[in-house]
Amino acid sequence: MANQDPVNPAHTLFDLFVQAQRCVDVKQHFAELCRQLTLNPKDFRNFYSKLKERLNYWKAKSLWTKLDKRASHSEYQQRKACIKNKCLVLGAGPCGLRTAIELSFLGAQVVVVEKRESFSRNNVLHLWPFSISDLRGLGAKTFHGKFCTGSLDHISIRQLQLILLKVALLLGVEVHTGVEFLGLNEPSGENGWMAKLKPETHPAATFQFDVLVSAGGGRFVPDGFKHKELRGKLAIGITANFINRKTAAEAQVPEISGVARIYNQKFFQQLLSETGIDLENIVYYKDDTHYFVMTAKKKSLLEKGVIKEDHSDAEQLLAPSNVDYKALHLYAHDAAQFSTGGNLPHLQFAQNHLGQPDVAMFDFTCMYRAENASLIRERRGKKLLTALVGDCLVEPFWPLGTGIARGFLASFDTAWMVRSWGLGVPHLKVLAERESVYQILSQTTPENTSKNYGSYTINPRTRYVTVNLSSIHTNQVRTLYLCNTDS
Numbered sequence: 001m002a003n004q005d006p007v008n009p010a011h012t013l014f015d016l017f018v019q020a021q022r023c024v025d026v027k028q029h030f031a032e033l034c035r036q037l038t039l040n041p042k043d044f045r046n047f048y049s050k051l052k053e054r055l056n057y058w059k060a061k062s063l064w065t066k067l068d069k070r071a072s073h074s075e076y077q078q079r080k081a082c083i084k085n086k087c088l089v090l091g092a093g094p095c096g097l098r099t100a101i102e103l104s105f106l107g108a109q110v111v112v113v114e115k116r117e118s119f120s121r122n123n124v125l126h127l128w129p130f131s132i133s134d135l136r137g138l139g140a141k142t143f144h145g146k147f148c149t150g151s152l153d154h155i156s157i158r159q160l161q162l163i164l165l166k167v168a169l170l171l172g173v174e175v176h177t178g179v180e181f182l183g184l185n186e187p188s189g190e191n192g193w194m195a196k197l198k199p200e201t202h203p204a205a206t207f208q209f210d211v212l213v214s215a216g217g218g219r220f221v222p223d224g225f226k227h228k229e230l231r232g233k234l235a236i237g238i239t240a241n242f243i244n245r246k247t248a249a250e251a252q253v254p255e256i257s258g259v260a261r262i263y264n265q266k267f268f269q270q271l272l273s274e275t276g277i278d279l280e281n282i283v284y285y286k287d288d289t290h291y292f293v294m295t296a297k298k299k300s301l302l303e304k305g306v307i308k309e310d311h312s313d314a315e316q317l318l319a320p321s322n323v324d325y326k327a328l329h330l331y332a333h334d335a336a337q338f339s340t341g342g343n344l345p346h347l348q349f350a351q352n353h354l355g356q357p358d359v360a361m362f363d364f365t366c367m368y369r370a371e372n373a374s375l376i377r378e379r380r381g382k383k384l385l386t387a388l389v390g391d392c393l394v395e396p397f398w399p400l401g402t403g404i405a406r407g408f409l410a411s412f413d414t415a416w417m418v419r420s421w422g423l424g425v426p427h428l429k430v431l432a433e434r435e436s437v438y439q440i441l442s443q444t445t446p447e448n449t450s451k452n453y454g455s456y457t458i459n460p461r462t463r464y465v466t467v468n469l470s471s472i473h474t475n476q477v478r479t480l481y482l483c484n485t486d487s
């Protein structure tokens with residue numbers, strides 16, 4: 001008779017955690033796993049090593065090997081470089097979570113607050129080769145077996161968040177969902193910097209920190225930072241997600257990795273004459289959903305009744321009251337059907353977090369970019385280093401697919417800055433170095449960054465082919481040190 005090992009409950013819980021497909025399930029299985037192994041998730045310093053020791057599960061071994069390899073980067077100084085630092089990360093989007101992971105590798109105590117309860121964004125993101133390599137190095141394939149298989153170089157936002165959330169939890173990061181950051185509480189009495197949160201009485205509101213990383217997304221501008229507006233000509237984007245039933249017929253339909261009008265005039269002219277739909281470009285990715293993103297011309301949206309009335313102001317033009325959603329759904333459906341040659345059977349919309357068809361129209365005429373990436377506040381002798389990452393730092397232009405790549409680069413650069421902060425580098429030097437590196441972020445491309453992805457670390461020199469860490473001088477960043485000693 002075959003020798004059957006008794007089922008180890010901790011192994012079952014670990015499997016459930018690894019496979020969980022919703023944020024709430026990830027958190028629940030993680031909490032159960034911790035209870036089963038009598039592990040305290042708040043013991044961030046020892047959590048990962050104790051988990052490895054107590055779980056002792058062959059299926060987890062390859063994941064530990066990957067995470068150990070990453071943790072062995074000399075920059076982290078055996079997870080002791082930032083042992084005294086406490087970091088609050090605002091936003092559990094891809095860039096907030098990616099930064100939280102790096103700060104944890106540096107040995108800091110890391111708390112993430114996220115205002116949403118769930119990860120529901122189906123939209124699919126194109127990844128640069130280095131981001132794929134980076135995510136593989138964090139064990140992405142363990143959590144999402146189909147991660148970038150074959151020639152696929154994309155992933156849905158929600159799937160990316162799930163992977164990063166799981167890694168963050170395993171490393172001892174505290175992640176609170178359904179908690180909104182409202183602002184800072186300045187130090188008073190013995191207390192240091194704390195956050196005003198909603199709900200007000202949430203335990204994370206008593207967390208005192210010396211580093212705040214803002215990763216709240218595109219339009220989130222924390223106090224003290226200024227944004228520059230980059231205005232182009234009117235550009236209207238439409239995203240649409242359709243259910244992927246994963247049939248053989250669906251599998252055969254080729255993806256469209258980006259057709260722009262200038263490269264395929266005939267396709268767009270045919271689309272216009274046959275359907276009345278007029279586009280500048282279109283992308284189709286097959287992932288958890290069939291995902292389409294396109295830039296539509298205003299005239300055709302008006303003619304097809306998607307936009308009810310013309311306005312010169314983009315906000316008024318795309319105000320919900322000026323959009324006929326049924327017409328928008330039809331527009332997106334027909335564009336998807338035409339561009340895939342009618343070969344996708346049953347084009348049925350997937351649902352968004354509100355249970356409605358997952359179709360959105362947005363304006364990307366204006367993109368924002370923060371003037372600075374960092375600042376330091378000092379009140380009553382308590383210092384707070386604040387950094388921006390992700391869309392909150394530089395809003396990407398979607399057709400270029402730069403969001404995650406530049407977002408992750410900024411996460412690493414920020415971690416490098418926090419490392420200097422933790423190691424006691426003079427404050428103005430910390431700021432000057434961060435701003436020097438920030439100068440080159442918007443020019444980065446897959447071509448001009450190092451191809452040696454395996455040697456990428458948080459040290460900017462390993463990633464940017466040419467980088468001058470002192471192109472900005474300390475006297476140029478004095479205004480980023482906001483010191484108020486008498487209050």
Ligand code: FAD
Nearest residue numbers: 091093094095115126180181216217390391398401403404
């Ligand atoms: P977000 O993903 O926006 O996350 C911010 C998080 O912060 C959210 O979860 C939000 O709920 C939370 N938050 C906000 N305020 C608070 C608060 N006060 N308190 C607590 N939590 C808060 N990028 C690519 O790399 N490739 C692509 O192909 C690509 N295509 C795109 C197509 C379209 C149509 C669009 C619009 C964007 C595209 N992008 C692409 C960009 C990409 O989506 C973003 O760069 C990426 O999601 C940014 O991640 P983030 O973590 O900075 O911000």
